[in-house]
Amino acid sequence: MHNMRQIIPILLAACGVAASVGNARAGDASTWSEDTRSAMRLIAGRNAKDVPQLRAGIEIKMKPGWHTYWRYPGDAGVPPRFDFAGSTNVKVAKVLYPAPQVHSDSGGQSLGYSDSVIFPVAVTPKDPGKPATLRVKVDYAVCEKLCVPAEGNAEVTLSAGDSAQDSALQAAEARVPKKVAAADLSLTARRVDGGAKPLVMVELAPPDGGPVQIFAEGPTPEWALPIPQPAPGAPAGRQQFSFALDGLPSGVDPKGPFDLTFTVVKGERAYEVTTRLD
Incomplete structure (x- = not known):
């Protein structure tokens, strides 16, 4: 019985410490x-x-x-x-x-x-x-x-x-993509035809070279642009991507000027660029 009386306070103290640690960690999430x-x-x-x-x-x-x-x-x-x-x-x-x-x-x-x-x-x-x-x-x-x-x-x-x-x-x-200027990636975007859904060509110089992925967004969440796909013909040291101006909100002229946002992903790094499509 004497041993049990010694053990119980120790167990209670241990439980108190465990509860304290548990509460401290619970505050993090x-x-x-x-x-x-x-x-x-x-x-x-x-x-x-x-x-x-x-x-x-x-x-x-x-x-x-x-x-x-x-x-x-x-x-x-x-x-x-x-x-x-x-x-x-x-x-x-x-x-x-x-x-x-x-x-x-x-x-x-x-x-x-x-x-x-x-x-x-x-x-x-x-x-x-x-x-x-x-x-x-x-x-x-x-x-x-x-x-x-x-x-x-x-x-x-x-x-x-x-x-x-x-x-x-x-x-x-x-x-989270780092916001940079278009000039930092030498990024340009231009229409290359005058169809009802004009084709847009995006050209950039990826940081440190190597392949990248890019994603395109319009000025508001109502835009649903296609994912740009790699396109041939880029000059040395640069990459090209193309996509049709499809998925625009009703009433938006695909041949008009507006801002587009591009997310450029290279491995564990990512960049966000907003540029004007005139």
């Missing part, structure tokens, strides 16, 4: 909001005290063989939708998108992420001196051979301090 084929949660990054922006991320994991979508899904798919209503001490929550991968199937080519993805979130608090509680509802789709809708709800409190999730969030942030 919400619980998983699970669906049949996927789950999502919020994670907190490492944040300094009294900074104008706090770092967070929306993590989605999927069963093997399933994928979800980028902000522009390509030939088919549904982009994710994020609703931060109900957040506390949050002025702005801006979702950032890591560079996507191309998925090809019988329905065409789509843009998104396999297995898992973290969407970084830049959070501007109303009062930088106080913690911010981020609450989000995410409507998204996951696809294998068929696409099914999914929904997740999560919340996490952001404040100054370290985070066990920071390395994963940093890796996702590094995959």
Whole structure:
């Protein structure tokens, strides 16, 4: 009995330590909001005290063989939708998108992420001196051979301090395309014919050479441009891609001037360029 009396306080103390550690780590991430084929949660990054922006991320994991979508899904798919209503001490929550991968199937080519993805979130608090509680509802789709809708709800409190999730969030942030000027990539875009759906030729000098992928977006989310395909005939040291001006919103003149945004992906690095098509 004497030994048991000694053991019980030790066990209770050990449980207290374990609970303390568990609570500390739980503060870095919400619980998983699970669906049949996927789950999502919020994670907190490492944040300094009294900074104008706090770092967070929306993590989605999927069963093997399933994928979800980028902000522009390509030939088919549904982009994710994020609703931060109900957040506390949050002025702005801006979702950032890591560079996507191309998925090809019988329905065409789509843009998104396999297995898992973290969407970084830049959070501007109303009062930088106080913690911010981020609450989000995410409507998204996951696809294998068929696409099914999914929904997740999560919340996490952001404040100054370290985070066990920071390395994963940093890796996702590094995959967000860096905004650069068209001149930095020597990127040009021009129409090469005058058809009803003019062909656009994009030419660029990839950083450090080597093959790249590019994706095209219009001025608003209503645009659904084809994925540019490699085109022959580029001068030495440059690459060419072409796509038809298809998928424009009703009433838009395909021969008129407008801004196009190109995401250029080379390995683990990605760039975002907005240029005028006159």
